[in-house]
Amino acid sequence: MVKKLTKHGNSLALVIDRPVLDLLKIDAETPLDISTDGTRLIIAPAEPAKARKQKFEAAQEWAHRRYGKTFEKLAK
CATH class of the missing domain: 1.20.5 (Single alpha-helices involved in coiled-coils or other helix-helix interfaces)
Structure with a gap:
């Protein structure tokens, strides 16, 4: 799935489609862990x-x- 960032004030936002959110059981209150391996952005529900x-x-x-x-x- 290829996505584009969306302008959100002075920042950029990534919109995650509902099926992906449902699959990972993520909602607006879920804390997310954002990291990188140097070439990729990794977003996962925080432990x-x-x-x-x-x-x-x-x-x-x-x-x-x-x-x-x-x-x-x-x-x-």
Whole structure:
């Protein structure tokens, strides 16, 4: 599907068709995560805050297990 951006005040907007919104269960209240891989714009429903926090804590624990001694040396 090829889309064009629409002028919205001083910004540009992307209009997403209803079938796509329904398929992804997105409505006007759904927070969206917008990112890029350097060449593409990636738009996806944002994970709930609790899931993001759990992922962050898991990554933090992994880094601490793997690099904890290095972190201690750097802190001195």
